[in-house]
Amino acid sequence: MEAGPRIIEPMQFLSRGARLRARELDEWVRAELREEFVAMRTELFGLRGCPRTADWLDGAEGQRCERLLNELRGGTRVDALAALTLCFQLARGSGWSPGLRGDARSAERLGAVLQDWLRVWGAKGAEDPLLSEPALAATLLYARTMRTAWRAPLLGHLEAPQLRARQFLGELCGSGGRRTAVGKGLELRFSRALQGLSGEDDPLAGFDEECGLLFPQLDGGCDE
Numbered sequence: 001m002e003a004g005p006r007i008i009e010p011m012q013f014l015s016r017g018a019r020l021r022a023r024e025l026d027e028w029v030r031a032e033l034r035e036e037f038v039a040m041r042t043e044l045f046g047l048r049g050c051p052r053t054a055d056w057l058d059g060a061e062g063q064r065c066e067r068l069l070n071e072l073r074g075g076t077r078v079d080a081l082a083a084l085t086l087c088f089q090l091a092r093g094s095g096w097s098p099g100l101r102g103d104a105r106s107a108e109r110l111g112a113v114l115q116d117w118l119r120v121w122g123a124k125g126a127e128d129p130l131l132s133e134p135a136l137a138a139t140l141l142y143a144r145t146m147r148t149a150w151r152a153p154l155l156g157h158l159e160a161p162q163l164r165a166r167q168f169l170g171e172l173c174g175s176g177g178r179r180t181a182v183g184k185g186l187e188l189r190f191s192r193a194l195q196g197l198s199g200e201d202d203p204l205a206g207f208d209e210e211c212g213l214l215f216p217q218l219d220g221g222c223d224e
Helices: 010-014 016-020 031-045 053-058 060-073 077-093 105-125 132-150 159-173 181-189 205-214
Strands: none
Touching: 010 016, 010 077, 010 132, 016 077, 031 060, 031 077, 053 060, 053 077, 053 105, 060 077, 060 105, 077 105, 077 132, 105 132, 105 159, 105 181, 132 159, 132 181, 132 205, 159 181
C-alpha cells in the first residue's frame, strides 16, 4: 500500500456534505495538480443555476475539468478520490434529467465521465480500504445515469445507453460464481443491484433503486 493520509469516512466526499470536507484533499493531491484541483473544486462547488451537464462539459470550464479528471485518474488513490469527488459534485450541481424535451445527452455525458473513472479504478478500488465504498457508489450512480438516458424519450426507450451500460457492468461485476471484487461488494452491500442485470426488460433497475436509497437527491435535477 502506498504511503499517504489516513482519510476517514471517504463516502462523505461524495455526499451532500462534501463541501465541508473537500478542501481536505487539497494538500494530498499531487503537487503538480494541486492548484488546478483547488480551482476546479471551487468552480464545481460554486455552480449555480443548474446548467445542463452536457452544455457545461462542452464549455471551457468543462473541458478544463475533463482534462484534470484524466490527470487525477492516472495518479494516486487519493487523486482518484479527488477525481470522484469532482464527478459527484458535477452530478449534484448540473442537470442531467431528460426533462420534457426527452434529452438524454447530459445523462450520457455524466455516465461517460463516471465510466472513465470506473475503467481505471473500479476493480482495484473495490479492494482498497480508501476507495472500496466510493467505487461501489460510483458504479450505482453510473448505472442510474445510463438508465436515465434509456428512459429519456417521452415515448419508448433509447436502447443504446442501456446496451453499453449492461455490457460494461457485466465486465466490471462479473457473473454468477465468477464475480469480481466489485460484484462481490455489490452483492454484500447493495444486494438488489445485480438481481436484474442478466434480464432483458430493465437490467439497470436494481442499480438505480439502490442508488436512490443511497443518494436520494441525486436524480439529475440539481441538488444545490
